Amino acid sequence: MDSRRGMQILRPFSEMGFRIIPISPDFDYLFKHTMAESWFGKLKRGHIDPGGVSLGQNLSNLLRLALLYKYGGVYLDTDVIVLKSFTKLRNSIGAQTIDLETRNWSRLNNAVMVFDKNHPLLSKFIEEFALTFNGNKWGHNGPYLVSRVISRLQGRNECHHLNVLNPIAFYPVDWSQIRGLFRGPRNGTHSKWLRGKLNHIRERSYAVHLWNRQSKKLVIEEGSIVGRIMGDCCVFLQFNGVEFVSIK
Template sequence: MRCGEQDFLNLIRVQGGAEPKLLSARTEPVKEGLYGDRREYVVPNIVHFIWFHHPLEFKFRTYLTYLSVYKFIKPHYILLHGDVTPTGYWWNRTVADVPNIYHVHVDDKKSMFGQNFAYPSQHSDVLRLYVILDYGGIYLDHDAIVVKSFNPLRKFDLTIGRESDYSLNGGVMLGRQGAPFLQLWLETYRSPNLNLKKWGYDSVRMAHHIWEYFPHLVHVEETSLAHPNYLDPQNYYRDPYDWSGNYAVHLMREQIAKIPNDPKSLKGYDCLLGQVMRLVYFGDQKLLSNVTWKGMK
């Protein structure tokens, strides 16, 4: 279903059962609609985030995630699904600098399909499948930074990044409404043999198994969405590291604690992370000296 702007908001009301709340400025609807003006696009230009079990205060790195989406994807909507909205200086900056952010209320859950979640992130693992199945669009974890347009990937029914020889990483993925691969993936959560205590199996290895049996249902990006990763963490801090082919850089848990917490610290941060974060914030990946940033004291 290729719906227009108002039809899409109505779809959220019907599917989610709640009124989507506009959190930031609303720009004028684009004339070509949610899918763009080229018939090859089957994925609507909508970005989804999920906010569960996070500290309420937004961090600088998370602000960069939203800013990167605004700069490079230029979505019609950014939908934040969850039971709360963030707080803090960088969240205030986010809603001031990034338009078209809506909050879609979703109650937190501790179980699904008769099984208790063993880890807080598992609700998000399931919800992201529902979100793309229901609405279509682009899903991003809050620790993924976009570095170029996703338009070349919007022609596929579903796109996901390969993390390793045995796993696909769902932290960055995009698909059309009702994508069959996601329907199969979601069905695995209904299996009585599923062991949710095995962290990551349901969210990364199971997707890889489905791909092995149904490769025609998904487009897999080998390195552009999930590399570097936990298998080569030194590459986050290596210079040179060629990330020119990346659509996004997905930060791993181990790297987050080492990320600068303000723009001033980025200027001399000489590595992949520094380059990516400078590109998003300053518009230039090079090491910088004489620059200022909005709000600098």
């Protein structure tokens, strides 16, 4: 987004008074004095195999951890629609799936994270990334990383005051079911189901992760849950490139 094209996309937000600016990250500065610093140095010297998974994706996994560790705040993937305020959330991460028998989480996700500055768990995440990096396994350095670290550290000081939220908080549907949120009503029964699902999400979710990898080619059908959520929550809808229509 730190480009002429990016500025075109973001200009309507700035014109409405939103404080937003695209910045290309200074990795050396952001990773300094963390275990990411030595890992990144080895990567630049060619001593680490970046693997077959996009290096940009893996750097994004590490960058979000470093930013939260050094500054605190909220991290969101760009395919997340926010439904309500995060002000009551602190040191929180969302479960993607739960075990149906134990009702305990079985996998976490790093698409939405809220942490205080210098939280010790973030340091452990960064350490895990540096020590176990694998550029050939999708998710190994991202959602699987936060899952295995928290699983290993549960009950220890690093996990004190950590809130693991149920999937409904950020992931009301799994990636394998995301298509259903893009579909409009097929008949009366389906229309009733859509209304119930939409109300459930509105009441209990802070945000909706759209699983862009699976949904980027889907059409948002009229009357769909995604269409209704976008109409309720998005500042702009985009049509024809960079032409925006305000819906607020």
